[in-house]
Amino acid sequence: xxxxxxxxxxxxxxxxxxxxxxxxxxxxxxxxxxxxxxxxxxxxxxxxxxxxxxxxxxxxxxxxxxxxxxxxxxxxxxxxxxxx
Amino acid sequence: xxxxxxxxxxxxxxxxxxxxxxxxxxxxxxxxxxxxxxxxxxxxxxxxxxxxxxxxxxxxxxxxxxxxxxxxxxxxxxxxxxxxxxxxxxxxxxxxxxxxxxxxxxxxxxxxxxxxxxxxxxxxxxxxxxxxxxxxxxxxxxxxxxxxxxxxxxxxxxxxxxxxxxxxxxxxxxxxxxxxxxxxxxxxxxxxxxxxxxxxxxxxxxxxxxxxxxxxxxxxxxxxxxxxxxxxxxxxxxxxxxxxxxxxxxxxxxxxxxxxxxxxxxxxxxxxxxxxxx
Numbered sequence: 296x297x298x299x300x301x302x303x304x305x306x307x308x309x310x311x312x313x314x315x316x317x318x319x320x321x322x323x324x325x326x327x328x329x330x331x332x333x334x335x336x337x338x339x340x341x342x343x344x345x346x347x348x349x350x351x352x353x354x355x356x357x358x359x360x361x362x363x364x365x366x367x368x369x370x371x372x373x374x375x376x377x378x379x
Numbered sequence: 380x381x382x383x384x385x386x387x388x389x390x391x392x393x394x395x396x397x398x399x400x401x402x403x404x405x406x407x408x409x410x411x412x413x414x415x416x417x418x419x420x421x422x423x424x425x426x427x428x429x430x431x432x433x434x435x436x437x438x439x440x441x442x443x444x445x446x447x448x449x450x451x452x453x454x455x456x457x458x459x460x461x462x463x464x465x466x467x468x469x470x471x472x473x474x475x476x477x478x479x480x481x482x483x484x485x486x487x488x489x490x491x492x493x494x495x496x497x498x499x500x501x502x503x504x505x506x507x508x509x510x511x512x513x514x515x516x517x518x519x520x521x522x523x524x525x526x527x528x529x530x531x532x533x534x535x536x537x538x539x540x541x542x543x544x545x546x547x548x549x550x551x552x553x554x555x556x557x558x559x560x561x562x563x564x565x566x567x568x569x570x571x572x573x574x575x576x577x578x579x580x581x582x583x584x585x586x587x588x589x590x591x592x593x594x595x596x597x598x599x600x601x602x603x604x605x606x607x608x609x610x611x612x613x614x615x616x617x618x619x620x621x622x623x624x625x626x627x628x629x630x631x632x633x634x635x636x637x638x639x640x641x642x643x644x645x646x647x648x649x650x651x652x653x654x655x656x657x
Contacts, residue, residue, distance in 0.1 A: 309560050311596075318654030360505050362459050363450055365491070367509040367559050 297378040298351045302339040302363055310368045320378055339363055348375055380437070385653050387412040388436040390420075392457055397483065400619040403445050404646045405440075407622065414438075417457075417610035421464050433468045437653050438478050441485030443550075443617060453510065454487030455552040461492060466502065469494075473501050476656065478534050479611045483551055486510065486603070486613030495613045496558075496605030498569050507566075510615070511555040514596030520550040522628055523594055524617050525602050526585060532609035534652040538644040544585055545641035546627060547616040549602075554595035554615040556604070567599055578603035578614055583586040587608040616640025 303344070308337050312334055319333040332352055345351035359371045387405045389412050391398050398414055405412035414596045415615065418424050432449045433439065447456035473494065481489035487510045489495045493503035494600060513519055521552040525547055539545070558566040570576050579600040583587035586598045595615070604612030621642035630637065 307560065310511070310557070311514060313512050313514055317516045362451065362455060365455070365506050365509045367506060367557055368511055378387075 296345060296347070298343045299375075299376050299378050300339075300343055300351060300355045301374040302341065302355060302359060303374075304337045304339070304359075304364050304369050304371050305334065305370055307370050316371040342378070345376050348377065351375055364368065380467070380654055380657050382409040382650055382654055383411060385410040385437040385438065385526075385650060386436045387417040387440060388420075388433070389515070390417060390439060390441050392417045392446050392460065394448055394485070394513040395442055395444040397617065398617060399442055400617075400622070401442040401482070404436050404619045404622050404623065404643075405438075405650070406511070406600065407592075408646055408650050410438075410650050413511045417460055421460070432610065433465065434579050437657055438479045438480070438649060440617075441482075441488045442519055443483030443485060446488065446570050448485075449553070452487075452491065453491075454473060454484055454491045457484075458490045458491035459574060461488070470501050473606070473611055476608060476610050476644070478499065480535060480645075480649065481611075481613040482617055483554075483621065485614055486615055487550060489611060489613045494611050496566065496575060496604055497611055498566065498571060498575070498607075499607060501606070501608075507558070509557045510553050511557050512553050513555055513594065514590065515594075517590075518550070518552040518582055519534065519554070519594035521548065521594070522546050523549040523602070523617060525580050525614075525649075526581045527577070529577045529580055529605070530574045533612055534610050535603040535605070535612040535645050535649050536650040536653060537558065538578055542585075544581060545644075546621065547618050548620050549594050549616040551595070551615055556595075556597040556601050558598065563598065570604060575607060576601060576605050576611075577605050577612060578616075619647040622646070 314335045315333045322330045355373050389398050402412045469635045527543045580593035593600045605612040610616050621640040623640045625637045
């Protein structure tokens with residue numbers, strides 16, 4: 296069965312996000328003064344051939360731990376959907 | 380062993396770009412460096428005569444650059460490829476006390492690999508530290524002043540005196556050393572107690588002064604650390620770029636001999652260590 300895993304990687308609370316801060320600054324310079332906060336996130340879309348949702352979830356957790364994030368600074372969310 | 384017999388692997392993949400200076404640093408001291416593509420150690424896509432093993436070398440160096448385009452995170456892909464097959468040979472290499480050096484992107488690779496900070500393990504399964512985006516959100520490229528703070532554990536700085544200040548250029552966008560927020564102080568204390576802090580960024584008077592003297596906002600102004608044994612060492616600035624005095628921006632004013640630059644001691648120290656130890 297094919298599954299699509301959407302992995303969103305964010306910086307942990309309390310970790311500085313210079314890219315977000317600079318984006319906020321630039322948006323305000325462009326006149327978007329109503330923007331109150333900007334945070335950067337990264338998203339990976341993975342197509343996975345797997346037995347069932349639970350196994351795929353477990354695999355993706357491993358992928359996050361071993362490559363997609365650095366647990367020192369990142370948190371992640373995984374969303375898995377079956378592809379028809 | 381004799382200096383000329385010291386085999387140094389200068390490890391590279393696509394995007395490595397400081398291998399020539401790194402190679403030259405060891406060559407100029409009379410050692411025997413070799414450019415080794417990671418595929419040669421993984422034994423994939425290479426001819427029989429190109430196949431290499433880590434056990435053929437007495438020193439491993441991961442040079443600077445932008446390996447694999449800095450995709451995902453700086454050093455993450457290079458580290459993942461090393462881990463795929465070389466985790467055990469690498470662990471053995473470090474356990475046998477052969478030295479491993481990571482400069483700039485190489486430091487990021489060693490951190491992502493779990494070899495650094497290496498407080499009580501040789502290699503941790505998931506990273507214990509991170510070299511995050513500079514606080515300035517910019518690529519910071521200029522000479523930086525480093526205070527040598529190691530008391531003698533690090534095999535790469537044995538030829539430097541404690542508290543000596545050296546001018547070594549930095550050039551990176553992700554050099555902010557971080558530990559898990561909730562354990563920051565605990566890690567720092569352990570690193571200090573274990574004598575694992577090697578260099579800190581300082582101002583010309585030798586004070587910790589933050590930005591711009593510390594180009595990245597690194598915790599406690601740390602520029603370089605070693606593992607608990609002292610044979611794995613990573614630093615963000617580039618000692619291979621200040622091998623000779625004439626590579627310094629101010630050398631004509633200093634009146635010092637052009638022969639030895641501030642970064643040279645890193646390489647002489649490790650070459651001396653290997654010749655005495657093995």
